[in-house]
Amino acid sequence: MRRWLMGFAVAVMALAGVALGVERAWADVPAQGGDVLKMADGSLRVGTLRSFDGRFFELEVSGTVQRIPRAEVFAIILGGEGQESRPPATGVLFSDDFQRAEIGPQWQVVDDPSPAGASAWAVKGGTLVQESNVYRTDDEYLYFQGTHIVAGSREWRDYALSARVTPTDDDGLGMIVRYQDAGNFYRFLMVQDGGNGGPLRRIEKFAGGKPRVLAEVKEGFETGRAYEMRFVAQGDRLEMWLDGQRILEATDKSFPAGKVGFHTYACSMTVANVRVTAGAAGR
Numbered sequence: 001m002r003r004w005l006m007g008f009a010v011a012v013m014a015l016a017g018v019a020l021g022v023e024r025a026w027a028d029v030p031a032q033g034g035d036v037l038k039m040a041d042g043s044l045r046v047g048t049l050r051s052f053d054g055r056f057f058e059l060e061v062s063g064t065v066q067r068i069p070r071a072e073v074f075a076i077i078l079g080g081e082g083q084e085s086r087p088p089a090t091g092v093l094f095s096d097d098f099q100r101a102e103i104g105p106q107w108q109v110v111d112d113p114s115p116a117g118a119s120a121w122a123v124k125g126g127t128l129v130q131e132s133n134v135y136r137t138d139d140e141y142l143y144f145q146g147t148h149i150v151a152g153s154r155e156w157r158d159y160a161l162s163a164r165v166t167p168t169d170d171d172g173l174g175m176i177v178r179y180q181d182a183g184n185f186y187r188f189l190m191v192q193d194g195g196n197g198g199p200l201r202r203i204e205k206f207a208g209g210k211p212r213v214l215a216e217v218k219e220g221f222e223t224g225r226a227y228e229m230r231f232v233a234q235g236d237r238l239e240m241w242l243d244g245q246r247i248l249e250a251t252d253k254s255f256p257a258g259k260v261g262f263h264t265y266a267c268s269m270t271v272a273n274v275r276v277t278a279g280a281a282g283r
């Protein structure tokens with residue numbers, strides 16, 4: 001806590017003709033740290049508070065100092081100096097119940113290299129579906145890939161991705177966290193078909209397009225059964241939960257933040273009730 005800022009804030013509160021308070025609301029502070037001014041019109045300004053002269057706040061944003069009149073500020077959220085000095089943020093970062101006809105621009109579809117066939121992602125009956133048997137043909141049992149779909153922000157750090165996922169075939173599928181791009185991310189993969197490398201459940205890292213197994217058990221899944229999946233990324237820890245049981249865990253430092261997603265390998269599936277929950281609450 002910067003003591004000078006508390007002093008200014010107290011002065012502001014004494015002066016204030018508008019409702020003005022000082023609060024700490026970590027969920028509103030960006031991952032890289034910073035101070036948030038909640039404006040009287042409801043908008044947020046994020047930066048580093050540099051000074052206050054009784055009438056104007058000086059907020060530094062990307063190297064530029066903005067002078068903001070006191071009367072336009074509703075509240076100040078002190079963000080601290082960055083991630084290390086903060087408790088984890090909690091709250092829902094993202095949710096999707098697919099109550100619409102189209103997938104929409106918040107999701108990006110990416111088919112993996114050397115595909116046999118094309119993906120068939122769609123929204124149907126309140127679920128996200130992938131209905132194609134698309135799979136990657138080069139070194140099939142190294143990659144176990146076909147297509148993936150991603151959403152969210154490269155800035156999301158510590159969170160849990162949860163969803164109800166139903167395999168409608170017996171090959172491979174799962175979840176993605178800390179996605180950078182098509183060659184760099186973590187994923188949970190499960191495969192059932194014994195003729196296609198199963199049964200297995202894995203946490204994997206893709207780095208530079210190459211997969212590496214971080215944790216594995218030789219179990220598969222039941223086609224047609226709905227699984228409550230939760231993939232937790234907290235600091236350098238990764239945990240995979242299935243129906244309330246932790247089934248895999250791993251440690252890796254490569255990707256501290258990134259988007260979320262789902263993937264299939266020669267397999268169709270449905271996905272419902274997608275949530276991304278920040279911080280330890282995601283567990």
Ligand SMILES: [Ca+2]
Pocket residue numbers: 133169170171266267268
């Ligand atoms: Ca198949």
